[in-house]
Amino acid sequence: MIFEKTKQALQGLFPQSEKTPVTALPPAQEDAAESKKTPKKEEPRPDGVVERDYKVHGYHLDAQVSPAQLLEAVSLLDKAEFFIESITGVDWIKEDQMEVIYDFNRYDFDLCRVVIRTRVPRSNPVVPTITDIYAGANWHERETHDFFGIKFDGHPHLIPLLLPEDADYHPLCKDFKV
Amino acid sequence: MSAPIKLRPDETFILNVGPQHPATHGVLRVKMEMDGEYIVNAETVIGYIHRMHEKMGELKTYSQFLMNLSRMDYLGALGYSHGHVLLIEKAAGIEVPERAEYIRAITVELNRIASHLFWFGAFVMDLGGFSPLMYALQDREYILDMLEAITGSRLTYSYYRFGGLYNDVDDDFIAAARRFIPRMRTSMKKYHKLVTGNIIFRKRLEGIAPLTPEICRKYGASSAVARGSGINFDVRKNEPYSVYPEFDFDVPVFHECDSLARYNVRMAEIEQSLRIIEQGLDKLPGGPIMPEKKLKAIKVPPGDYYQAVETARGSFGVRLVSDGGKTPYRLKLRSPTYSNMHLFDESCRGMLIMDALAFMGSLDLVIPEIDR
């Protein structure tokens, strides 16, 4: 099954010494893992692979990686013939972090939605680009740059896409006032 | 037709197709670097009607924002509302009565037919044939009349609510829908005779703009763009939601990868949608259309949720990041045409401009939906 394979492949990114969270979380623990992410808690979720309940969350695998591991994780998915759905960001202002979320899905009936997320400090939000792996990430990254000011290192054409050419604001940052 | 001659990148000129151009159907601009009539390079410029729906989503409560979803895509509005209500119902754990789900499926499919009909007309008009547009609009009018009678508006329906529907359907609607199905099937025969079989039409599309499955995957294409390239991907089948598992329908897939394949997929989809509507009307259960208990203001437990639906234009996804408050912490709308349009830049290189515009038409663009 592609789900198991992908999970193992993604877990391979995290050395055992780091003690990544357990794979299959029972529902109670899962909630605990979730509440860790909420901005109320100071401590963000550690990197690692989490299995999610598809019925509730709408995706199967949730991998948080460091920006340095991102390209490796994405090329793993590329090799497994995932397609890119979208890229977006979330501004966790209380934790002073920016999160970039990559959604991947499959064309075949072996349903497996994978979410890859990575966190960068708000003061210097730089993530490597994945346009070399997925050409279709181009616009998604430009859009994320428009909205959050996250820079994608190595992006070929990082100019405003949806916002006006001269836009110097990032409207989806939580400190942007309408 | 790809370029049989060697392109001369040093002797090119820039052609601005749009923002106001008859073929772009909205304010879309494509900056084309041309060598004669051949495109050397193209850069799509979007964002002319960007409305920042995602920020509005963060500022408004869940039920206030619901109205925005039907403004995203003016041709297939119901599909987008459907995705949003399904997501919130899933995340907040709201039970939906079965009748409401059936009515949603029927109306979404009607809306899909309306959208495909408009696309069909506009696409043939892009290719220079005028009359099919009028015939398609006439058939679409029946659908709009039906939907207007139950929802109260003709384009931006705002019909679904969290937990159910705004209005129940009446017998008039059911009778009208039953009348519509055979009429539409007759019209489809007419369209196939008038357009699909036409030699000029076929010559214009056969082999134009081949999209390999690999390109579709790299760009995340969905809808007829993927299905015309031999990818059997339809969210209704791959990730069954709502009451779609109850219906017996096929996903048309064509393996030619060209513009004609994309056209054939959509035309076949109209017939499949008719089948779904027919079954939905037969199976339509009685009962309430809203949950018994009146819903208070909706709150979603903290977490990260995703829901994809198959709209007329492809796989539409909503990602909700909730912090448990009255408004979403972050709401991402993944619009299908955004990904479908993106592959235009790469794929149109070396094409003649008239083929490129036919290709653009075959992508079924609705600009407000790209720009959001």
Place this chain on the structure above:
Amino acid sequence: MGAYFSEIFSGLWSLFIGMSITFREFFSPTVTVQYPYETLTMTARYRGHIDLIVGEEGKTNCVVCGMCEKACPSDCISLAGEKPEGGKKKELTKYTLDFTKCSLCGSCVESCNFNAIDFSKEYNLASTRKEDFYFDLLQRLKDRNP
């Protein structure tokens, strides 16, 4: 060689089939409505802009709870009321709809628990002046029942 001629003939034949269809359509009746000269009646559920419902004694049912104001996604509605001397309930003194912002979503009508507002059936609302779109619904209510 055979394919060459069969393509010519099948192509020519498809053209004649297409022409036969448009020929038939030529003699079928027109389906359009000559708009300014004939109009269609609006369906019962047509969502125009909102209007106050005439309640008992020609008065409004509104109790100035402000639910519609809160429900409105675009802040188009502003209403005010005051208690008359000796009265228990608040009475509506002002109800304006800023139609420039309204997107006809109908949230206000749904949120109303007192059956006080409803959709009007008006759609001929084009104007070149912005002021024409600030509707005083209380005034409209008075105009309807003098």
Place this chain on the structure above:
Amino acid sequence: MSLTLLNVIVAVIIAIAFAALNAAYLVWAERRGAARIQRRPGPNINGPFGLFQPPLDGVKLMAKQLLIPGGVDKVLFMAAPVLAMAPAITSFVTLPFSDLIVGHNMHIGILLIFAFASIGGMSLLFAGWSSRNKYSMMSSVRAVSQAIAYEIPMLITVITVVMIAGTTDLMGIVKGQMGGFWHWNIFPFKAGLFNPLMLMSFLIFFTCSLAETNRAPFDLGEAESELVAGFHTEYGSMGFGLFFMAEYANIVIGASLTTILFLGGWDCPFGFFPGVWWFLLKIYLLIASFIWIRWTFPRTTIYGLLNLSWKILIPLSLFNLLLTAGLLKVF
């Protein structure tokens, strides 16, 4: 001599009037016809059946300012619409409407008409080039390659007809076909010639006249969904009006030529009462089918168009030319 000159001047005036009237009312007919095909009523407000629409449109066009965009080549820009209209009108002079109604019959009438027709192609080139607009430029280049590609099969079929008639005189060509529809060049079953392929030649000629007049499905020069409006993108007011009139005048000429060459001109199908009414009936039927075709088919591509011409029309018309020559020699 002076009488002939006067004759020609009167003929030109009548031709202008005829062309203008035709252009105006063919626009009306086209709009009504298209509307009927699309199940709409079409223009029906101004006058009975909207019959006052064309003159009102004309007044509107004439009352508009003649706008010349900055940076255009003014001389060519102004000359192009006139150049489009002039040959169309001049061609009328030599077209025989009946054995009595003809401006000035010439022995080389058919050559004259083709010579004028090629000037029309030049006007599109001028218009597109001088407009200083990339869309117009592309359109004019398309129009010229189209004109060249379609003049060849057209002339080959004309040569076939000329061989049968033995004259280039239009009057003579019609006279050779008198006496009922079985004598017409479209299915010639008269003594000494049984050529079943003439029907094909008729279709080729008809297709070519569609292409020569830039009508759908060969309206690549205009191609409004691709090139905005093609060569007349930058033209407004009467500049545009002249292009428009020239288009319809060309349609009338194309239909008249088809009638003269293949449908027996003013000959009655059953051999009695020949006269101008038969001629008019035939050309308006042909024009109706022009309109009918336009509102039925999508547009071809430029390579589809050239392929059709070079791979299908030219070989077939050449074959028919040889066959006809052989048949004429044998019988």
